[in-house]
Amino acid sequence: MSDTAPRQNGPRILVGATGSIAVTTLPTYLAALRAHLGGTCTVLMTHSATAFLPAATVAIHADRVISGESPADWPTDKPSRLAAEHDLCVVLPATAHILAAAATGAAPNRLATVILSARYPTVFFPSMGAAMWEKPAVRRNITQLRADGHHIPDPVWHDAYDVATKSISHHPTMPTPADVAKIIGELLSQQA
Template identity: 60%
Template structure:
């Protein structure tokens, strides 16, 4: 790699989904395979599933919460200026809907809508949600608006509450995520 080439500045937006527990493996793989600075922006709902302090073990920087006292260093315009790409992993139905309808209920949605560079969504949600017409319309709208919505890969997991195996859309393999990121940052 050319030593004068600038490191990719990747922002991973994280919304609340049960598959967030897989995120550390993806962050490790990104850091191991792409010369980058890696920032993770967590929504309040993401922190319900996994603490920001845990995610901080796998990223260069973590931004979490919506506290006004954080805005001098973490306001959306500064975050946007400090990155070259946004990948939303996991992208919940709520996050997809917010951006598809032009809503900015949190800092992540605000950044996505104001970004002038590639924004990729990696949807993760229950199978029945993914198939709902409203979700499909939102995905189509995002694509028409120029966002990249990566087709999820179906995974089978044991659902303790149902006491049976269930399938749901989730992340592509870490290797596929690396390839998609590279295609969008030109490295």
């Protein structure tokens, strides 16, 4: 294990945070993961995720936070090293963009490159608008990711007020923090 790897007992979870408004709930999910699973949580934030939630805020709830794409960080935050230092990669929330990148083997950012570098499946928790979720391209990407061995639990549908349209919208989002922790715990026990 490297000097930057978490050294506590329990699972080493790498949480990929993407640019969805749902990322603002990430601290609650991190608290649930830690309470139910123990171990350590490293959060890898995409550039767009930090537009919704500052990395400094996430750092209060995680063992380590990585954000940005600077090549200067690669000696310690190289994608293959990050993948190897963790037991599971969880994308929370998973946008249509990261699903497409992972399904096609693209690497437009460090998170997508980590997913490609990992020798274990990634767990994606989608959150997006209903119109996006229902697009044939998104459905194809989900089918491909599942065929490739990744895990994509079905999202939970809920109503939320949409400020732009001034109406209630019904859209898919992530399960509750407790349910996410349970799903991840079950997947980790299958890996053991």
